[in-house]
Amino acid sequence: xxxxxxxxxxxxxxxxxxxxxxxxxxxxxxxxxxxxxxxxxxxxxxxxxxxxxxxxxxxxxxxxxxxxxxxxxxxxxxxxxxxxxxxxxxxxxxxxxxxxxxxxxxxxxxxxxxxxxxxxxxxxxxxxxxxxxxxxxxxxxxxxxxxxxx
Amino acid sequence: xxxxxxxxxxxxxxxxxxxxxxxxxxxxxxxxxxxxxxxxxxxxxxxxxxxxxxxxxxxxxxxxxxxxxxxxxxxxxxxxxxxxxxxxxxxxxxxxxxxxxxxxxxxxxxxxxxxxxxxxxxxxxxxxxxxxxxxxxxxxxxxxxxxxxxxxxxxxxxxxxxxxxxxxxxxxxxxxxxxxxxxxx
Numbered sequence: 001x002x003x004x005x006x007x008x009x010x011x012x013x014x015x016x017x018x019x020x021x022x023x024x025x026x027x028x029x030x031x032x033x034x035x036x037x038x039x040x041x042x043x044x045x046x047x048x049x050x051x052x053x054x055x056x057x058x059x060x061x062x063x064x065x066x067x068x069x070x071x072x073x074x075x076x077x078x079x080x081x082x083x084x085x086x087x088x089x090x091x092x093x094x095x096x097x098x099x100x101x102x103x104x105x106x107x108x109x110x111x112x113x114x115x116x117x118x119x120x121x122x123x124x125x126x127x128x129x130x131x132x133x134x135x136x137x138x139x140x141x142x143x144x145x146x147x148x149x150x
Numbered sequence: 151x152x153x154x155x156x157x158x159x160x161x162x163x164x165x166x167x168x169x170x171x172x173x174x175x176x177x178x179x180x181x182x183x184x185x186x187x188x189x190x191x192x193x194x195x196x197x198x199x200x201x202x203x204x205x206x207x208x209x210x211x212x213x214x215x216x217x218x219x220x221x222x223x224x225x226x227x228x229x230x231x232x233x234x235x236x237x238x239x240x241x242x243x244x245x246x247x248x249x250x251x252x253x254x255x256x257x258x259x260x261x262x263x264x265x266x267x268x269x270x271x272x273x274x275x276x277x278x279x280x281x282x283x284x285x286x287x288x289x290x291x292x293x294x295x296x297x298x299x300x301x302x303x304x305x306x307x308x309x310x311x312x313x314x315x316x317x318x319x320x321x322x323x324x325x326x327x328x329x330x331x332x333x334x335x
Contacts, residue, residue: 005197006172021197021204024256025172028212036222036331043333072224072235072335074213076255101173 013101026101028074034082035074041089042071051089059088153267153316157185160312166273167191171215181329184218186274187308190262193277193285203285210253210260213237217251217272224335225324230293236335241302247318248302258282261290263305265318266327275308276301 012022045051053071057064062084070077070085077085079094086092160166166185186194194211198204217223217237226236229244241248241263251262251274259280264273278301279289290297309318319327324334 005195008197009172010174019199019204020201021208024205025208025212028209029216032213032216032221036216039222039224039333040331068335069235071333073237073252073254074216 010102027076031074031076034077038082038085038089039071041086041092045089056085056088060084153313156313156316157267157271157273161185164188165312167195169194169214169218171219172211173215176215176219180220181270182218182220183271184214184274185267185271186214186262187276190274190277193260205256206258206260206284209256213253214251214262214274220331223328223332225328225332226335227322227324238332244322245320246302246306247320248305252280258284258289260284261301263301265305265309267313267316268319269327270329273309273312275305275312 008019009022009025012018018026042051042056046053053067054064057067060067069075070081082094086094157166161168166187169184169186169191194207194214196207198207223238224236226239227244229240229242237252239250239252241250247265248263249265249272251264251272253260260277261280262274262277264275267273278287278297279285281291282289288297290301292298321327324332
């Protein structure tokens, strides 16, 4: 990672004088966070057999193609659309909240570490991946995802 | 030597770089890894002062940061069908295991073409703008263009240079590529 880019962005955040690029980074971050939040709420209901995309389109009074697009990738959805989706998915409403960007303590470096050694594997027949953490470690903590929004 | 060790070797020699989130301590889900060629890393890890370039590149960088942090990813396993409505799309022919990561907003859209080395580990090899020239690069244009064929061919050649006899990961199920926080679109 380029230290100069990261340092520049963090300095701008600390000084509360973001450049256009830093603004774009955090605009995109907000879109990704709300997208993950809404889609995971929908998928939870869909996997439980309680809600389909067609149901959601009807409840939210939107074209099914619009619902498909909203669930496909992060977008600059309006607050009105966010409200419509949360209301239709589970009778919820968005609550305004914000948090200092520089409040987070760094995660333990182990979360990013890669194993130093792995058993030899032959090409095209890889053994179970050592890059993959144990299944339990892969499960996202809901609180972590919610943290992204708070 | 495993492909894992080959990746480590490329990282140590600077042929690949591992993308780490910009904001220290951002909440993250353990498991996903994104390794980028120098060319792609230069695109998303350079501090830019021209507004349009900074806006475009920082938005894309955030999307890649979101990927490694475990953000929800819409995935398309059917080449040509979902077009831009997926964040991650398998390219034609699917048996080659070449994918693109798609960033649509702001214009121009950008694409990083690469392949999965292992489950949850994506190698981003080449990049190009989708619809109009950006940073001196010609756009890919429509899906049958020469530019598309070239970037896919370049990604395959780049992969072979890095990993020789190891093939990109292939499979027809989503959970063969990503463990969590993903869905088919």
